[in-house]
Amino acid sequence: MKFYNTFTRRKEVFKPIKKNEVKLYSCGPTVYNFAHIGNFRSFIFVDILKRYLKFKKYKVKHVMNITDVDDKIIKKCSENNFSLEEYTDKYKKAFFDDLKTLNIQKADIFPKATAHISDMVILIQKLLDKGIAYKTDDGSIFFNINKFPDYGKLQKLDKDQMKKGERVETDEYGKDSAYDFALWKGYKPKDGDSYWDTEIGKGRPGWHIECSAMSAKYLGETFDIHTGGVDLIFPHHENEIAQSEAANGKKFVNYWMHCEYLGLKDSKMSKSLGNTVYIKDLIKKNYSARAIRFVLLSVHYRQKLNFSFEQLDSAEKTLKKFDDFKYELDNVENSNVENEKIIDLSNKMLQNFENSMDDDLNISAALGVVFTFLKQINKFKSTNKLSNLDRENIINSLKKIDNILGVIFLKSEKDNYVDEDKILKKIEERNEARKNKDWDKADKIRDELLKSGIELVDRNDGTTYKIK
């Protein structure tokens, strides 16, 4: 199994520190607003990665941070006289709701930044003691990048090329060098009640320190995989490396995996540009959660994905293919004969799927394998009869696949509201009409049911129905 490691810029054979066990850290949401589909693309990437690691029989310990304190949140709170928690609560809740909607498996631990201030303080103190960090007049503490020779190794920055930005002049916190970054921000009256009184002063943590502190706490000072969006490579992850490695004197992370952007009309979608699409809006527009999930997972994670409604429509139809396939599979005979051919096709499908995913999670190729399998089975069915054992075999294989995709057997909420007796009665009534060649009546019943979301299917051996 190979993964593309941002650090080396190439695919590498994956070897965890501890055999059969993977320690995984993912940069999670900043809860100052609702997370949009771009955010969820990267969370779905992690979900696929994690599910695949489990598929490969690894035990996975997954940590995803919740950033519930940052400049924007503090500003909002101070303006409106909220406490941090009052403000961030609803976004946290919305985030977890959306995770559930999109069938994203939860991390084992979701540490909140505000609950780990003391861990951060200890880490910052360590950096102060080592002379790598320095304090400024306003009580802020900065990381001196010149004390960390490897600075820039993730982004491949040449320190001599790093020009002083114009922002330096207007920066609120006086620091020595433009690229020095804040570990701790000294308290300012406009911060209101959002501060911590600690051994290193009154204030609040910088953005990067939480990930260094919390990952070490839950996964150790060196761990296997760290994920995030490509935009986090610099400065966030670069700075995490600097902090952690300078403090601990150990390699921080073995494999860095970054998810490409989801774009909107050829431009990046971000909260600051205001061109955002949220999960709940798509659901309101009657798109199914599984279609959203499918769109987000169906393009390789290192490939830019341009989101569009056409893709969602296309995804709905693609997923219907799975439903129809499963539906047609009900039509088997109880012969208890197992077809060698089916076993063979199933095994090959699983093997090819795995081969594709082993290559840096090549999901497009893997999906191709699954669709080819459906076609093969359909073709087989056109000349042979499937037995109930064949059916079981096929379903089980698809279930193994769906442990990763999480989309084939995902039920729609609508399934629960069906009054089967009523439908069967209508079908009987219609078939009576058909027998009498009363097509008008038969069609009327069909139309009525269709309006309530029930689609009738006339087959040689009788009429059945599907839920639309």
Place this chain on the structure above:
RNA sequence: GGCGACGUACCCAAGUGGCUAAGGGGGAGGUCUGCAAAAUCUUUACGCGCCGGUUCGAAUCCGGCCGUCGCCUCCA
């Protein structure tokens, strides 16, 4: 200026030296059907941004050009 990604059919998208260039959506045609719908089957790129080069052989390697996008500032 520094770092980086990408350009394959109408749309999305695999493929990174060698069987007839996966797969999904769409289109076209057939089967089935009272008719529909659905389903299913078949079909849909002599060519992979453009121009050169290397090679017996390139979408795939090398060089140049054109185009799109991203990071370098909060951002998944």
